[in-house]
Amino acid sequence: MPDSFRILFRRPMKSIILAGGVGTRLWPLSREYYPKQFIQLGGPSLFQKTYERAVRLSGPENIWVVTNDIHQYLVRNQVEELGYTLNDSRLLVEPEGKNTLPAIGWALQRIREAYPHATAAVFPSDHILGEAALDQIRAADPVAKKYLVTFGVKPTSPHTGYGYIKQGKKLPLGNVVDQFKEKPDEKTAKEYVKRNYLWNSGIFLLSTDCFFAELKKYQPGLSGALGGGEDPDYGSLDAISIDYGLLEHSKKVAVVPLEAEWNDLGTFRALYETEQHGRDGNVGEAEYLAARNNYVHAPGKHVGLIGVSDLIVVDTTDALLVCHNRQAEQVKDLVTRLNQKNDPVTQFHRQVHRPWGSYTVLEEGAMYKIKRVTVRAGERLSLQLHHHRSEHWVVVNGTAEIELNGEKKLLRKGESTYVHSGMKHRLKNPGLIPLEVIEVQLGDYLEEDDIVRFDDEYGRK
Template identity: 75%
Template structure:
């Protein structure tokens, strides 16, 4: 079977770790991101040639870079870039159309890219493949608590593998969740197993407009599509849905409470590097900082270079409301970290004032920035590692470690790394306007405007 990875989510409930341009599936907390772990799992199931990733324009280079880190680059046809986010059903339709174009009788498993899933699930997914010929298969997880952050599925009539799915329920309140657990409902894992024949037959029946976009080879007309999830748009209507219980480690890691539950605890229930004195059941993430907690319990403490979150670990669902407040004020703290990833590498903001900004720019070997100019700022570059090739108004020169260059506003320029090691440059920007939209691109290797 093929594997489809959905990698376009934002994960606002894990702010400030998760940002719009660097969401939770790409955060490398233990050296590997959830996306990378999902990709490895998909490769075990389908081989690298059998993996399709659906993402969007702002995350496509994170996808490519993190796959390259694992030494398994994909063909262009294996990475589908949505013009705009339309929820899960249009994304799955596009990927399933890709599967059908290779083999009209093939099945595919759909993985969210931001979930924790034990490898024991793979054999159970394989065992359910025959069921996908006649059913849209979803996978449920036996609840360990009356969780209010998950959707629920009621299993019905027993099948050879799994059950008929009788009912889907959205995230309940705590009282309702307790009732669901008592009645034997399963958590909705967001993992699906779909055959092309059954999927498109049901799509034609219940979502004819979306089905019409599945015909042909062109990119679907996303602007005309309704934003709809596969649960709401298809599974809740179809009479051909089965649910298979997964007996494996699983969490959507959607909140810091979920992250806390998934990590190893010390004897007092604390998670994270800190000095704890009369402190219990706390979660601390503050890399590079010395943290001490005294006489406090049940706290979430998350510190990044530009933001600090402290909340009770029973109220982590409300982080989403905090992000909404920042977005109302157009605060970029929900969009970017101090370190921002680009297709050519990354930059980290070291200091930011009204009249100057200091960055550390890292360019991967062989990569180059776009040919560009700025109207409102000049830039001073100092090479601190590697060798830089600098193009100024059509003329090129090499800068080695310790050498520098000044670029006046209005000068057409480009930075390139011709070497075999990463290039690091300290960039000092000077001007009355220092935002990222003060850029005019003339040429770009990565198709950006």
């Protein structure tokens, strides 16, 4: 029987996808405005793979996605690319990040309002997960009636980047959790592996009844904020993970072994482990001479490694990372340092995605910046003006509808127009194919915060 028919007759469990993370440990591939879960490296993104997995488990009408304001249109666009529509009631946009417990609680509140006594699987949006996991998640449904279920992974190495779970009393499926262990040092990790501890996967199965009963017991403030029948006041909530805030306190937590491929892709070391290794353990296109166990990602570049081992080399159009494999966790510390310097290289790629399409910075210098602007069919930018820059637009593909101080005109391939500073303007793609425009900015200040919006279809200010 096809999966779609099984879903119809089974009253499927619900799915929650957490898609608000920024993936600092995979910089410079992952940036704040385009993090790792949305990156498409020659195929569907990790978020899209997670969404498809949730469709197979729950059906598209039973999926809730929690994200933030800067990523909500990436979520919408990537769901549409898969051929589905995510309506507003299923997309929960956090006004500010408060970690996983408020995010999961908000989604479960919405589910409980529509489907009392429901059970929901909770997926991070940036994990690799084998198909066998779906049957194991379904099989854990009876356990979730009495316990908060987390899924554990049998360690393949004494990894220091994961939390560990000590298993307690045996259940018909899985075990009661005896204790959660924080990320250990290597010596302690080896001991955990010997004692058959499990890695904490970050995937959960939660019934609304059990979750809210335990939340009221151990986090009464959050329980009250979620129980009023309205969306929570996020500003008043504490930022806390589900592990710290609930699972480590509750006596009703079970762990079910996840016997399927799994990787959280949290670091370049994890990414290295998932890729097919070449001769001498190297991964990536490069010339290797007396070099072993290296990871190279440098598309469009000729790379040579001589006499080095266990290196991570990641090159993008505007940033280069070189680090030792064992210190891949420290990439997040490097990002923190760059953030302290207010360096935008942690926020944006050269290609920046917007609700209407994207733009790519081709070149920039003192008093000028050149962009390639791509507008999806039927979309338009906000009606706006700039105080400090003028813009020259040249259409290189498609048809552009230009609005300048209230007057509209069409520009075709090869035609151009000039937008003075202080002039209200708007760009629209009225056609059926992507519109591409070269934009040359001139002025004494060229950053994105020099935008005054008067009308915007996407609710931006």
